[in-house]
Amino acid sequence: MTQPLLVFDLDGTLVDTAPDLVASLNHSLASAGVEPAERDSIGFHVGMGGRAMIERAYALRARTLSPIELEKLAAIFLAHYTDNIPGTSKPYPGVVEAIERHKVAGFGFAICTNKPEALALRLIETLGLAPYFSAVCGADTFPFRKPDARHLLETIARAGGSPDAAIMVGDSKTDIHTAQNAGVPVVAVDFGYTDRHVSEYDPSVVISAYDELTLALSNKLLAASRGRVAQPA
Numbered sequence: 001m002t003q004p005l006l007v008f009d010l011d012g013t014l015v016d017t018a019p020d021l022v023a024s025l026n027h028s029l030a031s032a033g034v035e036p037a038e039r040d041s042i043g044f045h046v047g048m049g050g051r052a053m054i055e056r057a058y059a060l061r062a063r064t065l066s067p068i069e070l071e072k073l074a075a076i077f078l079a080h081y082t083d084n085i086p087g088t089s090k091p092y093p094g095v096v097e098a099i100e101r102h103k104v105a106g107f108g109f110a111i112c113t114n115k116p117e118a119l120a121l122r123l124i125e126t127l128g129l130a131p132y133f134s135a136v137c138g139a140d141t142f143p144f145r146k147p148d149a150r151h152l153l154e155t156i157a158r159a160g161g162s163p164d165a166a167i168m169v170g171d172s173k174t175d176i177h178t179a180q181n182a183g184v185p186v187v188a189v190d191f192g193y194t195d196r197h198v199s200e201y202d203p204s205v206v207i208s209a210y211d212e213l214t215l216a217l218s219n220k221l222l223a224a225s226r227g228r229v230a231q232p233a
């Protein structure tokens, strides 16, 4: 029997990276003489990568940003973020316990993130989480990325799993649509980085804390999807 698999998104799902992402954003803005941004003003853009955050900060100030300036600031952002990993980033409360109880029950684990793979690896290694994950696939691991179903399906394959024995856990529209495109059930956390409440994207289930990610819930989701063959959109 294929080992059941939990596939986690990273930013906003497994690890709360927002404070460090905003710190690196503000470092890059300072290099251009732009005043710092508040975390709340960046909103869900914090989960969309450095360029999206920089564009958001400039738009809030009605400042123009040329493509060249954007690339320059994005490089400054990335260097600062990389140099400071893990910063103050921490796994969300209860996530390690949820992983542990699934591990004892025979589950494997993978990460499917739109963070660059090297940054994702560095983050989970410095947080001591790397040994749990048999595959860590980022935005640049394949020629496609979430919401393309193949990002999730290839992550599952690398981890030795199967789409009909896998569950995605994510915090955003992108994660939910990726899982839906792949025919994989999806647990949405409601405490991550999202533009609208995750329930609006029709995930299999919404949780507000990791103690709700029980074995009973995972087994129920797997039982419901067993026998269905994933059809990439």
Ligand SMILES: O=C(O)COP(=O)(O)O
Binding pocket: 009, 010, 011, 012, 047, 048, 049, 112, 113, 114, 115, 116
């Ligand atoms: O960094 C990003 O673009 C988003 O990362 P995530 O897919 O882990 O949420």
Ligand SMILES: [Mg+2]
Binding pocket: 009, 010, 011, 012, 013, 047, 170, 171, 172, 192, 193
């Ligand atoms: Mg996320």
